[in-house]
Amino acid sequence: MGTREEQDYFYNMFDEMWPTDGLPIKSKLNDEITELETRLITGAMVYASSNKTKAAKELGISRENLIYKLKKLKITV
Numbered sequence: 001m002g003t004r005e006e007q008d009y010f011y012n013m014f015d016e017m018w019p020t021d022g023l024p025i026k027s028k029l030n031d032e033i034t035e036l037e038t039r040l041i042t043g044a045m046v047y048a049s050s051n052k053t054k055a056a057k058e059l060g061i062s063r064e065n066l067i068y069k070l071k072k073l074k075i076t077v
Helices: 004-017 025-047 052-059 063-072
Strands: none
Touching: 025 052, 025 063, 052 063
């Protein structure tokens, strides 16, 4: 764990690198994950010429999971 001073230093660095701007970290993290997931899925679908089986394979997920995520994130490609 380190000394208290080391812990304080780490937490201060974390706050400087990823400021929360007064918002809970969870909200920002969920937004970032959704944005990243959307970009990756969209990119895979473009790469695979909208072939869901090929895109799912590129992403390392099942075709069914990809279809679920496409609907959830409202991605149309």
